[in-house]
Amino acid sequence: MAPYHIRKYQEGDRQRVLDLFSRGMTEHVPATYRHILKLPQTLVLLLGLPLTLFLASGSWLLAVVAGLMLLASLILPARHHWNEYVVSCLHADLADITKTYFSGRGSCFWVAxxxxxxxxMVGALPIKEPTMRKKQLQLLHLSVSVERRGQGIARALVRTLLQFARDQSYHEVVLGTCMLQFSAIALYQSMGFQKTHQYFHSMAGRLIALPIFQFTHRLPSAQVSEAS
Known part of the structure; x- marks a missing residue:
């Protein structure tokens, strides 16, 4: 096993970080496709359209071909969902990582x-909500290359972020992850994160019934201060 070390992001890392992020999101397309196939409305469509065509034309061949074409076309909303998310991030916080994550003390971006x-990679940004009484840090873009998974890198990146949050006197670390990211969910739960609620990142996510789960990790320092 090749050793690794965690350090702060440098501008020379930009292209590799963007590639890692984009590939990591694209990996979820097959699982999303399978999820879409299991939706009740999809099953009705897959059965109803061929049957309707058969009753109208009397041709089983036409019905089967239409069903297969519909089955193949359902990969498109799965791809669109993740492509939309990637594009939105590339035009938001990942457009200028140095500026976004290193312009103040309360944020940071690390790479392994x-x-x-x-x-x-993983990023940390403060949640700027003036009505909130708790100081929250958001965990963003945790990703590890496929060939290096299972070596504790993701866990080490999260530990680095949690230590940063404690050092910066944050009360909580929050994150959002898709319901289909089972390994990520298992990792977060094993590290003390608890699911607090769920929401839809976009209209595309709502249409394919793919919610984002929000997880929260309350830091020990915050719990002590509330008890005192």
Whole structure:
């Protein structure tokens, strides 16, 4: 197992970080496609359209071809959902990582490096909501390259972020993850994150019934201060 170390992001890491992020999101397309196929409205459509065509034309061939074409076309909303998310991030916080994550004390971006190559990443931004009484830090874009998973890199990146949050006197660390990201959910729960609620990131996500789960990690320092 090649060693790795975690360090702060540098501008020279930009292209590798963006590639890692984009590929990580694209990996969820097959699972999203399978999720769409299991939706009740999809099953009705897959059965109803071929049957309607058969009753109208009397041709089983036409009905089967239409069903297969519909089945193949359902990959499009799965791809669109993740492509839309990638594009929105590339035009938001990832447009200028240095400016977004290093312009103040309360934010940061780390990469895991092994043999001179970035193999993991995670970002941290403060949630700026003036009505909130708790100081919250948001965990963003946790990702590890496929070939380096299972080596504790993701866990080490999250630990680095949690330590940063404690050092910066945050009360909570929050994050959002898709309901289909089972390994990520298991990791967060094993590290003390608890699901607080769920929401839809976009209209596309709502249409395919794919919610985002929000998880919250209350920091020990915050719990002590509330008790005192």
């Amino acid at each position: 490096e092994s043999e001179g190559q970035v193999v993991g």
